[in-house]
Amino acid sequence: MIVVQPSKIVCVGRNYAAHARELGNVVPKQPLLFFKPPSSLIGTGDAIVMPAESRQVEYEAEIGVVMGKRARRVAKDDAMAHVRGFTCANDVTCRDLQKTDGQWGRAKGFDTFCAVGPVVGEGLDWRKLEVIGRLNGEERQRAPASDMIFGIPELIAYISHIMTLEAGDLILTGTPDGVGTIAAGDVVEVEIPGVGILRNPVRGDETG
Ligand code: MG
Secondary structure, eight states: OOOOOOSOEEEEESOBHHHHHHTTOOOOSSOEEEEEOGGGEEOTTOOEEOOTTOSOEEEOEEEEEEEOSOBSSOOGGGGGGGEEEEEEEEEOEEHHHHHHHSSOTTTTTSTTOEEEEEEEEOSOOGGGOEEEEEETTEEEEEEEGGGBSSOHHHHHHHHHTTSOBOTTOEEEOOOOSOOEEOOTTOEEEEEETTTEEEEEEEEOOTTO
């Protein structure tokens, strides 16, 4: 089951300094935004399907923010009043295509490349959240939300000054260091303590 029905999925790149460094990128001076299409959504238990076009598919454990109210040019201090809650998210990425394409629409937009769930956790303080990524049960990523370069209220304020955020819209807030490749047969987990565990098996492309 997919627990959100966003009109758009707005994603933030390089929002943890250690992850920007591990990929050899500079830390951005303002949030770096991109989109994933709603057609990429899957829920917990659904399979991430490896596209035949890529040789390097990677997991990215992230904190997902689910909007509860329309937000248009909101101030940082008012931002959290527009949030419904938080969910675990996996910003699955073809790292090879991300590098060769320049734009990220293809690398991050394949069907099944936005796993979210298992629930939307409400009534939580974003500053106390932590995100954990596991591959086949082994911990690969762990970071507190306080490690974000741009915190969640700042991201909502920034994005809402560009585009209206509608109730139900989803923001992926960036991944910490420790990303790595996945292959058919793997199981990827993203956990946010207090929200739950998002678990997805990986399978090969149906054409290949
Ligand atoms: Mg990401």
